[in-house]
Amino acid sequence: MAKIIDGKAISAKIRQEIKIETEKLIREKRITPGLAVIIVGEDPASKVYVRNKRLACEGAGMYSVVHELPETTEEETLLRLIDKLNSDKKIHGILVQLPLPPHIDEGRVIESISPEKDVDAFHPVNVGKITLGSYDFLPCTPAGVMTLLEESGIEIGGRDCVVIGRSNIVGKPQALLLLEKNGTVTICHSKTKKLAEITRRADILVVAVGRPDFVNGEMVKEGAVVIDVGINRKADGKLTGDVDFASVEPKASYITPVPGGVGPMTITMLLKNTLTAATKYAEMTCR
Ligand code: NDP
Numbered sequence: 001m002a003k004i005i006d007g008k009a010i011s012a013k014i015r016q017e018i019k020i021e022t023e024k025l026i027r028e029k030r031i032t033p034g035l036a037v038i039i040v041g042e043d044p045a046s047k048v049y050v051r052n053k054r055l056a057c058e059g060a061g062m063y064s065v066v067h068e069l070p071e072t073t074e075e076e077t078l079l080r081l082i083d084k085l086n087s088d089k090k091i092h093g094i095l096v097q098l099p100l101p102p103h104i105d106e107g108r109v110i111e112s113i114s115p116e117k118d119v120d121a122f123h124p125v126n127v128g129k130i131t132l133g134s135y136d137f138l139p140c141t142p143a144g145v146m147t148l149l150e151e152s153g154i155e156i157g158g159r160d161c162v163v164i165g166r167s168n169i170v171g172k173p174q175a176l177l178l179l180e181k182n183g184t185v186t187i188c189h190s191k192t193k194k195l196a197e198i199t200r201r202a203d204i205l206v207v208a209v210g211r212p213d214f215v216n217g218e219m220v221k222e223g224a225v226v227i228d229v230g231i232n233r234k235a236d237g238k239l240t241g242d243v244d245f246a247s248v249e250p251k252a253s254y255i256t257p258v259p260g261g262v263g264p265m266t267i268t269m270l271l272k273n274t275l276t277a278a279t280k281y282a283e284m285t286c287r
Helices: 007-029 044-059 075-087 104-114 124-132 140-151 169-179 195-199 264-284
Strands: 034-040 063-069 093-096 160-164 184-188 204-207 224-229
Touching: 007 044, 007 140, 007 264, 034 044, 034 204, 034 264, 044 063, 044 264, 063 075, 075 093, 075 104, 093 264, 124 169, 140 169, 140 224, 140 264, 160 169, 160 195, 169 184, 169 204, 184 195
Parallel strands: 034 063, 034 093, 160 184, 160 204, 204 224
Antiparallel strands: none
């Protein structure tokens, strides 16, 4: 039977540490970390994520502001708002909730965020820094996965790591971070042949596909660490991951549940990045 990696508990512990650091920054430098979240349109899932981010910020003692813009917002209007937030001294982190409506160029919007305030770490400058292994922020979900592995005492160096998924926000940066910790990394995607043969070699398997129960027990090596990034909503409204927990759990040594695994860590890493941005701002202005 696998050990369950409790993302909720690990997340709660780290949020407490972030809260203490935030209080220290406010006390010693009189700077309250501030996060601005922009949401365009009415997507219900995005609205829930944004609400959770605001509540988490407030819980950590940070300042947070949410800009809710209508679906019909023009790209120029959004860019002007980001420009204003880029020079707002109370704001240290800016996050644009994705996806954006199709008439808005996502790349252009991300590039308009000041890299120092890019707490999602999606800006090409930050992506480049991560590739070079010298960075200020890490993208929240892969950073959350790395923290779960670390907090669970799981060794990465020299082990076979397989990542299924190659998106810019999860799969690709996840592979880079595992590589940085000396994992031997394979990235799989929709064109990968003989997927199960590759996944069965994995000591650490990270699944970020977006398909319920995509990975089953047949695809997993005995004793593997299985990290399920997927969030899928079933017909009954309940959340489920990309891993068939029932068949994989008996074979794995460690496994993350959905919900309660990677999910809570994503927002925790956002708080961490916001604190980092505010701390860097304090260092620059309080010299
Ligand atoms: P994307 O849709 O951007 O990427 C999915 C990836 O899965 C693609 O690289 C795709 O390959 C690959 N894929 C699709 N089908 C197959 C297949 N049959 N075999 C192998 N690979 C396949 O999704 P995201 O990376 O944004 O998200 C992945 C999942 O993680 C989703 O469920 C999402 O909801 C969840 N998520 C969870 C977060 C959290 O906080 N826990 C945060 C972000 C995402 P190709 O590139 O070839 O198309």
